[in-house]
Amino acid sequence: MEASMAFRTIIAFIRSxxxxxxxxxxxxxxxxxxxxxxxxxxxxxxxxxxxxxxxxFADTTLFEAHEQRHKENSEAISALFNKEMGKxxxxxxxRIVRSESSSPxxxxxxSALRADIIVAGQPDPDDPDSVNDVTDPLVMESxxxxxxxxxxxxxxxxxxxxxxxxxxxxxxxxxxxxxLPFLIKAERTDVVWIDPKKTTDPNMDIPGTPLSDxxxxxxxxxxxxxxxxxxxxxxxxxxxxxxxxxVDLVVMGAYSQSRLKEWVFGGVTSSFIxxxxxxxxxxx
Numbered sequence: 001m002e003a004s005m006a007f008r009t010i011i012a013f014i015r016s017x018x019x020x021x022x023x024x025x026x027x028x029x030x031x032x033x034x035x036x037x038x039x040x041x042x043x044x045x046x047x048x049x050x051x052x053x054x055x056x057f058a059d060t061t062l063f064e065a066h067e068q069r070h071k072e073n074s075e076a077i078s079a080l081f082n083k084e085m086g087k088x089x090x091x092x093x094x095r096i097v098r099s100e101s102s103s104p105x106x107x108x109x110x111s112a113l114r115a116d117i118i119v120a121g122q123p124d125p126d127d128p129d130s131v132n133d134v135t136d137p138l139v140m141e142s143x144x145x146x147x148x149x150x151x152x153x154x155x156x157x158x159x160x161x162x163x164x165x166x167x168x169x170x171x172x173x174x175x176x177x178x179x180l181p182f183l184i185k186a187e188r189t190d191v192v193w194i195d196p197k198k199t200t201d202p203n204m205d206i207p208g209t210p211l212s213d214x215x216x217x218x219x220x221x222x223x224x225x226x227x228x229x230x231x232x233x234x235x236x237x238x239x240x241x242x243x244x245x246x247v248d249l250v251v252m253g254a255y256s257q258s259r260l261k262e263w264v265f266g267g268v269t270s271s272f273i274x275x276x277x278x279x280x281x282x283x284x
Contacts, residue, residue, distance in 0.1 A: 118145070162190070
């Protein structure tokens with residue numbers, strides 16, 4: 001494997017004690033054993049939503065409660081992180097930053113500039129510290145691939161099988177190349193294109209083959225597949241293949257249509273963020 005093909009600086013973005021173990025577990029799973037690997041535990045304090053009291057002044061008791069809660073959260077998570085990371089030899093640090101938004105995820109962007117990848121938990125409906133967070137900024141604004149860790153699926157011991165969901169668009173290609181450190185180590189990678197545009201031009205490439213060829217030059221064991229949906233939703237087809245093939249990681253471009261279209265029409269990105277069948281890497 002090429003020496004450069006590894007995630008060296010990893011951000012483990014943790015919002016609560018509940019999601020800490022899975023995010024830390026995933027960060028350690030993808031960390032190289034190299035001494036050059038560094039994991040940054042990150043807790044962001046969102047901006048408080050302060051309401052005026054009946055006299056028109058800001059209610060400072062709400063602000064104080066907000067600050068106290070996040071102080072306690074950050075201290076508890078910092079202790080968990082340092083204890084867990086202290087078990088191995090991976091270089092690590094814990095940082096606390098403030099978000100200019102009420103969304104914790106929006107506070108990650110500046111720190112992401114120094115990292116190869118962000119590891120974050122899928123919002124858990126039973127966790128008040130993550131369920132109300134809007135995760136779009138992680139993918140849309142960080143400029144980095146984001147590995148989402150599902151809350152109801154066990155972490156694999158190793159990432160053996162990868163599925164790259166491809167649609168011929170820039171975001172999907174970016175995600176495939178962003179995930180190279182995973183693909184090079186995986187036993188098998190399938191590039192799956194659902195409903196590629198039909199063509200009768202003999203000079204046109206078979207859909208997915210040029211991307212597969214490019215990945216193969218990096219030493220990836222890759223197989224391109226095209227699937228006709230016959231009117232079935234793309235996310236259902238992908239989920240079935242993920243289950244049948246026991247896929248450990250799915251790689252996809254995020255929001256290849258506009259977010260407004262995704263919101264109106266649904267979409268694979270939104271579907272996977274809300275119901276994640278396995279580790280999911282998204283790039284944009």
